[in-house]
Amino acid sequence: MKGLGDGDSSTGPGEVTRNDFPEDFFFGVATSAYQVEGGRAEGRRGDNIWDVFSETEGTIVIANGDIAVDQYHRYKEDVDLISKLGFNAYRFSLSWSRIFPDGLGTKVNEDGISYYNNLINALLDKGIQPFVTLYHWDLPYNLQTSIEGWLTKKIVEYFSIYAETCFESFGDRVKHWVTINEPLQTAVNGYDIGIFAPGRKDNPSTEPYLAAHHQLLAHASAVDVYRKKFKAKQGGEIGLVVDCEWAEPFSDRIEDKSAAERRIDFQLGWFLDPIFFGDYPKTMRARLGSNLPQFSDREKELLHRSLDFVGLNHYTSRLIAHMPSTSDQFYQVQEIEGIVNWPGGEAIGPRAASDWLYVVPWGLRKVLNYIAKKYENPMIYVTENGMDDEDSKVSALEQALDDKMRVDYFKGYLASVAQAISDGVDVRGYFAWSLLDNFEWAQGYTKRFGLVYVDYKNGLSRHPKASALWFSKFFKGAQ
Template sequence: MAQTFPDHFLWGGATAANQLEGAYLEDGKGWSTADTALYMGKDARKTMSLGDKMTKDRVLQAMEDQSGHYPKRHGIDFYHRYEEDIALMAEMGFKTFRLSISWPRIFPNGDDVQPNEAGLAFYDRVFDTCLKYGIEPLVTISHYEFPLQLALKKNGWLSRDTIDYFVHYAETLFERYKDKVKYWLTFNEINIIGMTGYLSGGILADGIEHMLEAQYQAGHHQFVASALVVQKCHEIIPNAQIGCMLARMEAYPETCNPKDVLASVNADEMNFFYTDVQIRGEYPSYMQKFFAEHAIEIKFEPQDKDILKQGTVDFLSFSYYMSMVVGESQQEETNGNLFGSKVNPYLQASDWGWQIDPIGLRTTMKKMYQRYNVPLFIVENGLGAEDVVTDDQKIHDFYRIDYLRSHIEQIALAIEEGVEIMGYTPWGCIDLVSASTSEMSKRYGFIYVDLDDDGEGTLERLRKDSFYWYQKVIATNGADLS
């Protein structure tokens, strides 16, 4: 492939604190919602635990449970092994490393006045290690975990008070790391709060009669918080860039039936609602009908419209794993897609039922860039699979290489077509705990971690075949994908 990617293109990989750090109550860290996530097991792969509704009683039971298996409490022990892991990323040639900061590691209860110095110092060490190797940290401020005490006291993002706590948290990060971090994201996959209402939103189901309205109200509070944080970032770190983050699935009409085509347009609108607010700075008119049809009334404060308009993001980052099909037929849906989707007969699927569609990535990049005209950043993309370690300690993950190659080829074509793309950070660059089912067997990484679903293993790190392949891709700036 001829030289296509710009010289400043940010190649790297992506992770989340709650899925790899471990040390869940170490050095003053408080409880997070992710710390209550039980291992779901292989039987739960098709049901997706992210959408589970939690109650106060269930939370308290999980906190008291010392015999259950809660993999996110231990992760892959990145907290103690970050130097080794970042050194491996540097060996691959990473230009950037996407990671998140655990809010309760900085403010154990979420609403503390003073931060936990041990937590701040940990991320100082992580960022210093990255910068030693010339790796730019790309930091997500909130990624699928929330201070548990704020969930119990305030019902999370349902309370407007949470906006102030979040702004205080983010401002603390900006002041502390202003000389170390220049790429930031506010909320991970903000558009699926309907699935992660407890995990990322701290919303408990107790006493909520209209859960859909509650989720959109919590989302509104996150919009306002994001806008305020964007303004704080620009004030404190003038040379920084701060973006939003969307879970993106391209939605195809099942047929050329106009009703199916309209269904795909409607699916796009529900997906783009979140980026419309964060990039354009206002609620789109098409949501008025949706809110009316579902008896949803969002409580706005008088200043909210100005806040949203003044706090628009600098770039749009997104995850992309699959596309989906929508239409009026009664065709059976796929089992594994993150959102319900009809089977696309033109696509193959992963072992988890996720339909693999690299051309869909190019389609969605072109569509988003034309809609918003802001830089794009692909901050999650990858293939979850069950890797096998051979007797000589090798992992021949040709299927992952094939997946990534086909997607990178489409990114290159989109760049040639004029789409501005900042970088590419495949998900789970090192094996980590699954967000949905807390499995280890669903592996995404270039680096294998010796840990099984039961939490047994040496935690030894091994380089997969994809490690060396991605090393070559980065070294040639995407010119050699063989």
Template sequence: MNDIMIGFVLLLLLVAAQASINGDTIKRSDFPDGFLFGVSTSAYQIEGAYLEDGKSVNNWDAFSLSPSNIEDGGNGFVADDHYHRYLEDIETIQSLGVDAYRFSISWARILPRGRFGEVNPNGILFYNKILNDLLLRGITPFVTIYHFDFPQELQERYGSWLSPLMQEDYVHFAETCFKNFGDRVKHWITINEPNLFTQMAYKNGKYPPARCSPPFGNCSAGNSDVEPLIVVHNMLLAHGKAMKIYRRNYQQKQGGIVGIVVDCLMYEPLTDNDLDQEAANRGLAFYIGWVLDPLIFGDYPSEMRQYLGNQLPRFSSAESNFMKDGIDFIGVNHYTTAYAKDCINSTCSLTGNRAINGFVDTTRERDGIPIGEPTGIEVLRVVPRGMREMIEYLKKRYDNKPMFVTENGYSEPLAENENQNVLQDNKRVEYHKMYLSSLAQAISDGADVRGYFVWTLMDDFEWVHGYLPTFGLHYVDRETLNRIPKLSAKWYQDFLNPRYIREYIS
């Protein structure tokens, strides 16, 4: 069979596999009563005003001072200027008809010097205004305490997350947030994606502080095998200590719940081989169980203990006790699916991939839909069933702990961005339809999922990729910073408010 015929057969198989995920029929009424729909953002990616009103330089400000660190040479100094346009943005959020808005708090805006300085009243005022306006409009705030950005001083003083001192700084920051905002915030997220941040910052060296070692990267310092384990350990203990304080001093009075957000990349076996199935299971344990097992069961996954031995840090019995059952909900950031191949009992010869802990992940096309070739940013495959599979995995492994899908989104391939009307984002609309349909199936099968948040409200600063990716429901003109709704924004409005008939962008 030639390549064309193979591709045609795979396409037919894909269509058949997707028949049960008919995005065209998805409706808001397919979700339970009380299910929350929202949009997500993060502080550094949209706020700007990087040195205004008492905010200090944070780790991303310092990192992006070297334009070569960011693919388009950009930075978050102005970003989308949300700091000055927050009222306009909240009106936009309200116009979508969402129930909830997930945003994060800039650590350097609240505590410019961490616990070595005073609380910045201007920072408190800014987030108070956001919270009050959201609640006035009937929008539920979901607040992320730490979303990748922290005062640069903490890096320079003691190495930030590589040091246990960072646990105390984080707890001080978290309690400052509980004290000042907890009367209105009923949904807290302690840390966004410890697994992804650690991989990017301490294994691949692409995020600040850009630490790594060969063959993962060529950094000036770092150890890609050991440092990620130390960093996640400190993050988990920071979460656990903050959660202990919240439950003891705030939860009963304020009535909130606290979770953590995990980057939930789904792994499937590359082939039907049992060894590849085991590799996929290891991949899930090493990436997702790494964060969630300690916060639910009190220790790291047995798969990690087996392969990493003494390299993997240990919790004391006291730490294990307060870590166990240490979240009220799981935040699920799910975008795509990867395929795992066994590298323990098999030969791994996939170009550009390195066997890690006995498995290798690959973007080899099997039956996902490619969204284009990489052009500066990693390609995400559109595999809608991965949403259902991920939720089912979490449901089984963690006894159906309550979940919120805190991020799900799509960016056009860069090559396509250059050759089309960015407002006519049909592929994004189809992506959300298919992934929502897959999520609805998981819920109908009994998964306790309570909300879904689109990433993101508007095109923003996407970390090392700068302003190249376009995940937003709204286009942001980089010259004027005007927000312009895309087709996907109009679709989301109609999905959330089916009683209204709206005109799509022609």
């Protein structure tokens, strides 16, 4: 019963070509600072919440990001790799505590500014556009201990100071800014389930919504600073990155259709509705009541249209059915059940290494069309898309590099993006996650998302996988 919503793509995954995309389309790879950078004790960087969380017994599967894959020292090598593979953009994040070690914004760490200047200049020297994320989950630890991080409104002020320093230091060359990456994951995994730093889970009915609320206000405040002080002179653009799995109704029952709509409200609507419509979705207000914070009139004004583009991180899709619940935990309060098999028993798609990641290319087209229809066709970048392999201790290097499933994944998902563009969706770029195998948060180094294999046992040497080479051929018009 594959037919609910015509899930199958009309274009076969092998048929997508570079010519299916606009000439000025950005094709990039993405990383984040804590996952690849390392250099924890170098350049006067301050600790962040992941540094400390990773030291807590039982939180991380293997190791930490103290060294990660050492991009701090090997950025020139990595920039050369991006260039040789043919990508024209690189999305990376800045470490807040490398720029302000205590997070307070009282004294800039010039070593941190210098490092990012060198990285940005190296990219531009190779004709690669930097897409810079200000916050990808690595809050300065001092802000967590002194003001409870994202739970306190004071953090909006500190984030604005940090953002302004970055615009001032790098905005003459950086023309594409992201304020915050996946605020949902920080809110839910950091302040509800507790599997991400800072690992809080005692107040699931209130804390995730406070953390999300303050991230939204911090985003809007940073955008306000950029537009008032820098945009006219620097000529850049600024947006927010949200994450969304497509939610396909499990059946034609009205309950399942409503549940699928709720699921998307609790992902996209949570962050985009306040920006486009002035408040959280009605479905969230109905289920959360007074636990969902209110916006003042001034805050609504600040949030209004506070983005030049929507960044979308998308990996997978789910079938969604209605499931009654009395729990106040984030996933239960939605009253949904995520299902990975069609009513007839067939899987929604092949499973990657992570138990949550199924390969469902048509879901990306549906998410992109949903955003275009609901939010007046904004400019969109697909800021992350990819799949993982298990880290195998026994595979020969040749086997690890032959990632046929990932090649098929990218063929299918890129075809889905091309179809969305032909549907009229304003997609301007696509970023594969990830450039390198790296520290995969709570999974440590057990999962490999990279286009480039990192040999953890042999000096962190880099080896392009078949998927990386496929992209090179794709850019040249070959298959």
